Amino acid sequence: MGDLHDGHVALVEASRAQSDATVVSIFVNPTQFGPNEDLSTYPRDFLRDERLCRDAGVSIVFAPDPREVYPEGFETFVEPGELAKPLCGAFRPGHFRGVATVVCKLFNMVQPDVVFFGQKDFQQRAVVRRMATDLNFPVEIVTMPTVREPDGLAMSSRNRYLNGEQRQHAVAISRALFAAEGEFRAGERDVDTLVAIARRHLDQLDLLQYLELVDVDTLKHAANPLRRPAALCVAGYVGGTRLIDNVILSPEADAPASLKAVAE
Incomplete structure (x- = not known):
């Protein structure tokens, strides 16, 4: 846009x-x-x-x-x-x-x-x-x-709405996702635990709309324990600016095939 x-x-x-x-x-x-x-x-x-x-x-x-x-x-x-x-x-x-x-x-x-x-x-x-x-x-x-700023914040046209203090608070979103991703890579597969790890980092948001771990294909809540590729997705407000971000957690060695699809 x-x-x-x-x-x-x-x-x-x-x-x-x-x-x-x-x-x-x-x-x-x-x-x-x-x-x-x-x-x-x-x-x-x-x-x-x-x-x-x-x-x-x-x-x-x-x-x-x-x-x-x-x-x-x-x-x-x-x-x-x-x-x-x-x-x-x-x-x-x-x-x-x-x-x-x-x-x-x-x-x-x-x-x-x-x-x-x-x-x-x-x-x-x-x-x-x-x-x-x-x-x-x-x-x-x-x-x-996703292309990110050096501090991890996902690039977005709406980032320009943020003032200096809000910009610092917005980094909590990527920090939360990376924390859960790190535990996932360390072997954690419990869905509730992964979501809880991310949630601990989101207290600087003015409003958290959602934080959910969903199946990459159906977008339904990921089954527990995590055995299929899932997306940890977050949306929230910093001031009046709504920001979204996600990370893909794939138990498989390779990236999920669903991230590249051909419609014929």
């Missing part, structure tokens, strides 16, 4: 490494914002974004006008299923309906062969993957690792 940062550049670099042409879509999608969310204040700096894309070797910047994406009389939406209900879906009604609809439209408008998403938006990736499979989009969906 614009206000690009190094996380977006990493997606561009991944695309350029395996694609003949790379298209970056920049569109602040109104249908995925709730009535009390930050649509009007969401960071926008198109000239900077365009310059960053050019320097990164992007072939095309696709930045449609909202009236092109949602023309007068528009009334057809993509309604996602169970994957859209937990986690962020429980707190942002209609959000993933807007996400699925705009991604469906962007797929049709751009006609990509491969698309690249960041792992930070874990649930979004799951919803889009399901939609692409169910609606027979001939596209390969690749998930790239």
